[in-house]
Amino acid sequence: PYPAPAPPTTDGYLSRAERAQPGRLRVGRYARPVLTDVAVEPECMAGYERASELLEELGHEVVEFDVGVGQEFVSVFETVWAVLAHSHPVWTDAEPLLTPLTRWWRARGAAVSGPELLAAMQNATRLARQVAARHAEVDVVLTPTLSQLPRPVGWFTDGGDPAEDYERQKRFTPFTALYNITGHPALSLPLHWTDGVDGPVLPVGVQLVGPRGGDALLLELGAQLEAAAPWCDRRPPTG
Template identity: 50%
Template sequence: MTLPHDLGAMRLAAAVRARELSPVEITDHFLERIDRVNPQVGAYVTVTAESAREQARAAEKRVAAASDPAALPPLLGVPVPVKDLNAVNGVRLTLGSKVFHDRIARTDDNVVVRLREAGSVLPGKTQTPEFGLPSYSENGVAPPARTPWDLGRSAGGSSGGAAAAVAAGLAPAAQGSDGGGSIRIPSSACGLFGIKPTRGRVSQGPVGADLFGLSTSGPIARSVRDAALLLDVMAGPAPGDLYAAPPPDGTFLSHAERPPGRLRIARSIEPNADGVEVHPDCAAAYEEASALLEELGHEVVDVPSFFGAALVPHFELLWGVMATLTEVPEGREHLLQPLTRWLRERGRAVTATEVLRAHASMQAVLRKAFPVMNGFDAILHPTLAQPPVPVGYFHDQEPIENFERQTRFTPFCAAYNISGQPAVNVPLHWTADGLPIGVMLAGRLGGEGTLISLSAQLEEARPWIDRRPPLWD
């Protein structure tokens, strides 16, 4: 049976509960499409077809046995791939590195446990750069992740495979993670809605470390409601987590289904890095979003950057240290990508005192910024300073040039990983050449609900769901 692959996660889950579609039919549909389209987009690095079909058959039995279908798990029978930085028990976990090309995970990350508990089918692992460090998804393990809107261009990173999978119709939604923009960057490059939650909203354990609190899992989807449902599924603390987010005000899905009211929204196009020029297409997306927000009745206020370039050297220092946290077996360091080796060399040269000073300096900046930011319900920026770039634009350069190009490409996102605030990419704009350009909205700590409600209002006013890349059909 051929299914329309534009069905979102919520519609598929509802069709399963209503016994209109079977989990086996849904899973077979997406596996067939993965087999046919994935070679073009590089979304999946590992496909677990046999395991996915077993999960689908088990889900089908649950539906058949259910006396009250409404009580079934919210994602029962819905395929949701997992990024290859997260552990899925019994499945290859490469971390995007040739060093670990044949390693098998022996446990589930907590976010994967929650996806399983919600009934989702796990069809495979999505492409990511080595250790998730760069803002593109190219490595020595598998072909690069490409945006389905232009197969010569990168899907972004580090959740590039997840975004490519959703945008190409190889999954209705996907799990991603974001330590410096890694959900928002590929969501912008692939024309999707993505949420970086508040620090501590989603558990990073037991395999992932959250020592610096920069990274978090989150959803990537075609619609706001699908992403909100996935965040409801993923959210929740676990023993041993270093951070805990403020409790949400109801479910995130409920926020997607109610208006936000009149909000006070700050906006800034001033990059948080020196020497960055914002491309005219990205500036146009920002201005159009501003005009739409005002048209919807919100107050939009111009502000200078809350952070400026002061955070950049501290973030770069921590990024180098983070590159050293993955233990590489002796004699295999030469298998690492040049950028990773360069970052690890920088990280190893950092002293404990310098790490603590970087944290203290960032905290000082945030203590000044938060009282001002908290005067607004949301903050608008371009997501990226450039449209999607060609495959190899970063990866084919020497490490220093590679890193500098990434800094110029994404000067807005990382500040909200440092602050821990939630932030979303909203796909409101496409260029004359058909490339998606996103805008970013950041919120108060714990304020995912407001961002989701506002994004749903924007989606209703300027629907993007019917925009499909050339290879969609």
């Protein structure tokens, strides 16, 4: 559980995004995956470095940052995720319509006991507080969005094994799941594009994570970055 900010009554999200002047921010950055051990591909690191440079060009302070959490949060995430999947009622005759991965998660959730769920929720709260305390050292946190370039449609499921599907997802996006647990607002911006020499020209994202309740600040910073490096007229290939 985590708090959600009340909607602003004045100076709301739209006006903050339109203003795009967040002031000088202290931005902590890290590129060590926390969901699983995986090497971050060079293009993803290039996007991360380019975003760091752009933030500095805009006047922000960029510092190295340790989020203070390792893979101990994975079991918490998996327990909560599995129970959430299982908790939604589905008619028996509709179960086969679910994807293999969803059915796999539901089966895992059915095997979780009440005390195990309670322990996972308590650990989730503890981890959220721990991460929030560490994030308080900076205004915003920067990470790569993905550790790998976008994969072809069907890449996650082509092995037919839902457990392998999940492992591929963990390796693909090892930076975002933590903030599903902690409740920090986050956004992804395609500030880098591949050069197309070794494949199609593809967008490469970076993730910006704000403080709890800092949604407006995050939108304002995102708008500032988009104005400095616009992408609205760029399209990746569809075939």
